[in-house]
Amino acid sequence: MQHPWLPGSNERLVDMTNAPPRSRARLPARYAPILGLVVLSLFMTCIVSGISTLRSIGLAPNFFEVWPTAWAMSWAIAFPTLMVVTPLVNRIVAGLVEGEGRG
Numbered sequence: 196m197q198h199p200w201l202p203g204s205n206e207r208l209v210d211m212t213n214a215p216p217r218s219r220a221r222l223p224a225r226y227a228p229i230l231g232l233v234v235l236s237l238f239m240t241c242i243v244s245g246i247s248t249l250r251s252i253g254l255a256p257n258f259f260e261v262w263p264t265a266w267a268m269s270w271a272i273a274f275p276t277l278m279v280v281t282p283l284v285n286r287i288v289a290g291l292v293e294g295e296g297r298g
Contacts, residue, residue: 229278232277232281235277236270236273236277237270239273240266240269240270240273243269244265244266244268244269245262245266247269248261248262
């Protein structure tokens with residue numbers, strides 16, 4: 196029995212393009228702002244802590260042991276900070292752009 200992607204196979208690949216989407220549990224839309232901050236803070240702290248750790252210890256043998264700890268510590272600070280400063284940032288941005296009823 197040959198695999199479907201090998202030449203000379205007598206089997207066909209299953210066409211998943213028309214398969215119905217899988218049902219998965221989703222959060223209500225009201226959680227979108229906080230979830231956005233969680234995702235943003237995870238990505239940002241991952242990148243920044245990775246660069247910072249790399250600059251501090253280089254590509255040392257223990258880099259992948261040190262980095263997750265640095266990432267966790269930076270996320271523990273970054274996420275609450277985002278929660279506090281986001282309303283201020285939104286007000287600043289609203290003052291800098293034209294909106295409905297302005298201009």
